[in-house]
Amino acid sequence: MISEFELIRRYFTKAAGKYTRLGIGDDCALIKVNEGMELALSTDMLVSGTHFFSDVSASQLGHKVLAVNLSDMAAMGGQPRWCTLAAALPEANETWVAAFAEGFFALADRFEVDLIGGDTTKGPLNFCVQIMGEVRTGKALLRGGAKVEDDIWVSGELGGAALMLKHLQGQILLSEELVQQCAKRLHTPEPRVALGLKLINIANSCIDVSDGLIADLGHILERSQVGAELWLGAIPSPLIPDIDSLELYQCMLAGGDDYELCFTAAKDKRALIDDISSSLKLRLSRIGIIKRESGLVVKDHQQNVVELAIKGFDHFG
Amino acid sequence: MISEFELIRRYFTKAAGKYTRLGIGDDCALIKVNEGMELALSTDMLVSGTHFFSDVSASQLGHKVLAVNLSDMAAMGGQPRWCTLAAALPEANETWVAAFAEGFFALADRFEVDLIGGDTTKGPLNFCVQIMGEVRTGKALLRGGAKVEDDIWVSGELGGAALMLKHLQGQILLSEELVQQCAKRLHTPEPRVALGLKLINIANSCIDVSDGLIADLGHILERSQVGAELWLGAIPSPLIPDIDSLELYQCMLAGGDDYELCFTAAKDKRALIDDISSSLKLRLSRIGIIKRESGLVVKDHQQNVVELAIKGFDHFG
Numbered sequence: 171m172i173s174e175f176e177l178i179r180r181y182f183t184k185a186a187g188k189y190t191r192l193g194i195g196d197d198c199a200l201i202k203v204n205e206g207m208e209l210a211l212s213t214d215m216l217v218s219g220t221h222f223f224s225d226v227s228a229s230q231l232g233h234k235v236l237a238v239n240l241s242d243m244a245a246m247g248g249q250p251r252w253c254t255l256a257a258a259l260p261e262a263n264e265t266w267v268a269a270f271a272e273g274f275f276a277l278a279d280r281f282e283v284d285l286i287g288g289d290t291t292k293g294p295l296n297f298c299v300q301i302m303g304e305v306r307t308g309k310a311l312l313r314g315g316a317k318v319e320d321d322i323w324v325s326g327e328l329g330g331a332a333l334m335l336k337h338l339q340g341q342i343l344l345s346e347e348l349v350q351q352c353a354k355r356l357h358t359p360e361p362r363v364a365l366g367l368k369l370i371n372i373a374n375s376c377i378d379v380s381d382g383l384i385a386d387l388g389h390i391l392e393r394s395q396v397g398a399e400l401w402l403g404a405i406p407s408p409l410i411p412d413i414d415s416l417e418l419y420q421c422m423l424a425g426g427d428d429y430e431l432c433f434t435a436a437k438d439k440r441a442l443i444d445d446i447s448s449s450l451k452l453r454l455s456r457i458g459i460i461k462r463e464s465g466l467v468v469k470d471h472q473q474n475v476v477e478l479a480i481k482g483f484d485h486f487g
Numbered sequence: 488m489i490s491e492f493e494l495i496r497r498y499f500t501k502a503a504g505k506y507t508r509l510g511i512g513d514d515c516a517l518i519k520v521n522e523g524m525e526l527a528l529s530t531d532m533l534v535s536g537t538h539f540f541s542d543v544s545a546s547q548l549g550h551k552v553l554a555v556n557l558s559d560m561a562a563m564g565g566q567p568r569w570c571t572l573a574a575a576l577p578e579a580n581e582t583w584v585a586a587f588a589e590g591f592f593a594l595a596d597r598f599e600v601d602l603i604g605g606d607t608t609k610g611p612l613n614f615c616v617q618i619m620g621e622v623r624t625g626k627a628l629l630r631g632g633a634k635v636e637d638d639i640w641v642s643g644e645l646g647g648a649a650l651m652l653k654h655l656q657g658q659i660l661l662s663e664e665l666v667q668q669c670a671k672r673l674h675t676p677e678p679r680v681a682l683g684l685k686l687i688n689i690a691n692s693c694i695d696v697s698d699g700l701i702a703d704l705g706h707i708l709e710r711s712q713v714g715a716e717l718w719l720g721a722i723p724s725p726l727i728p729d730i731d732s733l734e735l736y737q738c739m740l741a742g743g744d745d746y747e748l749c750f751t752a753a754k755d756k757r758a759l760i761d762d763i764s765s766s767l768k769l770r771l772s773r774i775g776i777i778k779r780e781s782g783l784v785v786k787d788h789q790q791n792v793v794e795l796a797i798k799g800f801d802h803f804g
Contacts, residue, residue: 191525192627192629195630195710196563196629196630196631196710197529197559197560197562197563197630197693197694197695198527198528198529198559198560198562198563198565198618198620199527199528199529200525200526200527200563200622200627201525201526201528202525202526202624203520203526205522208508208517208518208519209517209518209519209520209526210515210516210517211515211516211518211571211603211604211619212514212515212516212604213573213604213605213606213615213617214573214606215573215574215575215606215608215610215613216608217575217608217609217610217611217613218610219610220608220609220610221608242514242515243514243515245514245515246513246515246517248515254528254530254617256530256615257532258532258534258537258613286528287528287529287530289530289532289615291532291533291534291537291538292534292537293532293534293535293536293537293611294610294611294613296532296534296575296610296611296613298530298532298573298606298613298615300530300571300617301515302528303515305517307519310509310515310517312509312513313512313513313514314513376514377514378514393512393513
C-alpha cells in the first residue's frame, strides 16, 4: 500500500508559484501578501453522501472541491492565489487519487492557484479546501452593500445543477441534450472569478449562488437591511419545456450548486455591466430590484405575486 | 432541530479581534498581514475513529483540534492570529456543539486567535482547522536548517499521549496518578507557541512531534541532509517504572500526539536555551547531536547502539 507521505509527494507536490515563499513540506506554508492588499479566505468541506455520490468521477470531484471555493473568492472580487487541501480517504487507492489530483490541478493551474499545504488521513471520504487570495484593501465585494433601487443581477443560468440531481435521483427524466448541459453544472461548475474581479467598483453587493438564489439573495437582503422584488420571467435557466414549471422554478430559485454570482448595482452601471458581459462572453441578467421594504417578493410573467414555499439548503433543516 | 445557520450564529460567531478586517458572515473573511511579516498557515484534519474515539469529551476535542494546529504554528516560530474551522457532524446535537465550542474558544481566547471562517455540514464526524499567523519575513523556523554538530533538543516529555492511548485500549494499565498526567497529554495537549516564538534567531531547525520523535526528527534530517545520534537516556518521559522498557521506548520514540517541539541549535546557544527554559518554566532537554553521516543512530544508557524497529505513524502504512 502506498504511504501517506508518498501519496502527497507523488500527487500533491508541485513547484511553488511566484507568490508562495514556502509550499508543501514544512510545518506551515509561508506566503507574502502584496502591499495594499488584504488576504481574503474561505473554506468549504465536501462530504461523500451529503455533497456528492460515492461513485462520482474522481477527476470531476477534484475539480468541484476547488471550484466551490474559487466561487467564494469570486464573490468577494478576490484574485485567488493559494489553497490548502485536507482529505480523509477510506483507503489509499492510487488510481482514484491520481484522477482526483488531475481534476484538481487542471483547475488550479488554469486559475494559477498554488496548493501550499494540506493533510491526508484515513476516514470516511471528506475533502476540505481553503482558498486564499488577494483583494485591494477596502475594495472587496460584500453582502452588506446593497442599496435601495439597485438592480439585482445574476450570471449564467440557474437550476441546471439541481435539475441534474433530480435526474440522477430518478425524479425527472432529462433529454440527452439537457443531461449534457446540466451534468456540467452539477459536476464541474465554472467559478466566476473573472466576473468578480471586474465587478469591483461596480457592484454594491455580491454573493455566490451555492444554496439557491432565494437563500443566497436572502443573505444580501439581511446584511444590507433591505428587501427585494424578483421577476421569475427574467431569471435565466436551461430551457426545459417538458418539465413541470413549478419543479423548474424550484430548481431555479432554491436549487443549490449553481455557483453563479448574484450581485446588485446602481442603475447607472447597466452599460458597464453589459460591456463586462460581452467581454467575458457570459450572460448577465437583470432579475429584480432592491426595495426599501424588507422581505422578498417574487412576481411571475404577468406581474402577479407568486407564493413561495421554497427555502435554500440547510444541512440540518 | 437547530439550523446550520443558527448553530454557527449561536456558538461560533464572536467579535473579530484587532487583526481581522472581516470575520464570519460573508463569502470570505478578510485579514491584514502586518508589514514586514509573512503569513504562515497550516491545516490538520481530525477524524472520529482515526484521531479520537467517538465518545471523546466534546470540550476536550474542541481544545485538541485547535491545539494540534497551534502546534504547527509553534514549530515555525509563528504568532498565531486567525483560524478557520470546518466541521462535519452526524447530527446537530446542540449540547455537544456547545461543549465543543467551549473547549475550542477557551484555547483560542488564551492565544488570542480569531475564528474568522468555516463550514458546517452533515456527515461522519470530522474537523478541519486551518491556523494562520505571522512570522517576520525570512525568520521562520524551518525543518531544513539543521547543521552538523547542532544539539538536538526537545521540550517537555515524550510518550505520555501514546501511553494513555495504550491504557485506554487495554494494552497496559497505568496508575491513577499516571492516568491523570498522561490523559492531559492525549486529550488536551499544550501547544508550545511561546517557545517557538523565543526560538527565532536561536534554533537552526524545528518541528513539532506529532507523528513520533523518530519520524519527525527524520523530517529534519531528510530536509537538512544530515544524520543524527539520539541518546535514549536523555529523552524525557513520564516516569513509569512498572512499564516494560521496550514498550516505554516505543511510546517515547514513536508515539504520536505529543505536540512538543524538537529543534536543533548550535552549541553556543545552550545558555540562551536554558534561560528560555527557566523563563517559560518548561523543561528543555538536550537529547542528541546532528551528524554529517546520514541515518539516525540511537544509543542506550551504556552508549550501546539500539536496533530500532520503530516507525512514525502513517495513516495508510
